[in-house]
Amino acid sequence: MYKHYWLVLLVLVILSPLGLLADGTAWGEWDAAGLKETLGYVPQGMEQLGDFWQSLFPDYSMIFLGQSTISQYAGYILSAIIGSAIIYAAMILITKLLVRQKNKLVCQNK
Amino acid sequence: MHIPDGYLSPSTCATLGIVMVPIWYRASAKLKETLDISRIPLLAMGAVFSFLIMMFNVPIPDGTTAHAIGATLIAIVLGPWAAAISMSVALVIQALVFGDGGILAIGANTFNMAFIAPFTGYYIYQLIGRNASPGSKRQIIAGAVAGYIAINLAALAASIEFGIQPLLFTAADGTPLYCPYGLNVAIPAMMITHLSIAGIVEGIVTAAALKFIAHHSADMMVNPTKTGEEATPNV
Numbered sequence: 001m002y003k004h005y006w007l008v009l010l011v012l013v014i015l016s017p018l019g020l021l022a023d024g025t026a027w028g029e030w031d032a033a034g035l036k037e038t039l040g041y042v043p044q045g046m047e048q049l050g051d052f053w054q055s056l057f058p059d060y061s062m063i064f065l066g067q068s069t070i071s072q073y074a075g076y077i078l079s080a081i082i083g084s085a086i087i088y089a090a091m092i093l094i095t096k097l098l099v100r101q102k103n104k105l106v107c108q109n110k
Numbered sequence: 111m112h113i114p115d116g117y118l119s120p121s122t123c124a125t126l127g128i129v130m131v132p133i134w135y136r137a138s139a140k141l142k143e144t145l146d147i148s149r150i151p152l153l154a155m156g157a158v159f160s161f162l163i164m165m166f167n168v169p170i171p172d173g174t175t176a177h178a179i180g181a182t183l184i185a186i187v188l189g190p191w192a193a194a195i196s197m198s199v200a201l202v203i204q205a206l207v208f209g210d211g212g213i214l215a216i217g218a219n220t221f222n223m224a225f226i227a228p229f230t231g232y233y234i235y236q237l238i239g240r241n242a243s244p245g246s247k248r249q250i251i252a253g254a255v256a257g258y259i260a261i262n263l264a265a266l267a268a269s270i271e272f273g274i275q276p277l278l279f280t281a282a283d284g285t286p287l288y289c290p291y292g293l294n295v296a297i298p299a300m301m302i303t304h305l306s307i308a309g310i311v312e313g314i315v316t317a318a319a320l321k322f323i324a325h326h327s328a329d330m331m332v333n334p335t336k337t338g339e340e341a342t343p344n345v
Contacts, residue, residue: 002155004327005326006155008322009155009158009159009162012163012165012166015166018166019165019166019167019177020167022169023173024169024173024175025175026167027174028113028114028268028289028291028296029112031114032116035290039290043287043289043290044285044287045281045288046116046287046288046289048116049115049116049212049214050114051115052115052212053115053205053209053212053213055205055208056208057207057208058208058209059208059209060208060210076165079165079208080165083162083203083204083207083208084158084161086203086207087154087161087199087200087203088154088155090199090203091150091153091157091158091196092150092154094199095141095150095153095154098141098142098145099142099147099150101142102142102143102145
């Protein structure tokens with residue numbers, strides 16, 4: 001079911017490294033080092049909160065794969081696959097729970 | 111448009127987080143009411159689509175990058191409440207696993223991209239494209255225009271959140287505590303980026319996907335006569 005849509009998602013995963021071709025950072029998403037360069041200082045609050053969370057694969061990169069261009073592309077594709085799998089599973093879980101709650105309500109009302 | 115931690119004050123983050131709670135609650139209630147089991151995979155695929163499309167960074171002439179978000183498309187196809195859930199899940203995983211967007215800032219990022227974007231996109235689409243048959247020129251144009259405007263409104267919301275920081279929060283020595291750029295810098299920067307490039311990409315993605323869906327399964331579209339209240343397929 002939904003074969004065509006799976007195919008589209010697969011193509012997006014394979015083509016995702018195209019997103020690496022764009023140099024630079026989105027506005028307002030600079031890290032502390034980048035901000036220090038343009039501003040000359042890092043805002044105090046930002047220094048405190050900026051490292052609030054250490055993600056597993058920062059910036060969709062897989063550091064263990066190495067730094068070459070090819071490994072960057074591979075890391076990006078792997079990130080696309082892992083992210084897609086987690087999001088798909090989370091959505092199925094949430095929606096199934098919602099449906100189950102609904103069914104429970106229906107049964108109680110009978 | 112993924113605001114990292116440190117750019118918004120904890121109070122800004124908390125405020126927007128609190129705003130999102132009733133939206134998530136209402137969205138879950140809405141899905142519970144209307145969700146058809148056969149459409150569960152579609153919802154999940156919508157969230158995955160949004161996640162993947164956000165990986166395609168597009169260069170902006172000013173040296174920054176931006177990307178489409180897919181929120182309007184999901185809202186048109188699955189309804190705005192389903193889109194709010196799908197987009198939120200994608201954003202939470204991006205923040206948790208990939209550090210794209212902050213954890214503290216999740217309220218702000220979901221407000222912009224999982225609330226403002228899908229809802230404005232959905233209602234603009236309804237305004238222009240109501241009752242347009244799937245795949246028709248009017249439907250495709252309505253989707254493109256809605257996507258373009260919606261991502262820009264989301265970017266505007268983000269730029270205001272950035273821009274109010276130096277007005278409200280400064281250290282004892284007068285330097286900004288969080289985002290150092292005020293409204294006069296943040297709004298033009300974000301808007302030029304999204305009006306010129308990201309909005310157009312979002313419009314094209316929305317239009318192309320609508321065309322694709324119309325070609326393969328027009329019945330998948332939310333019944334357009336039931337404005338946002340139902341997420342059931344046309345039968």
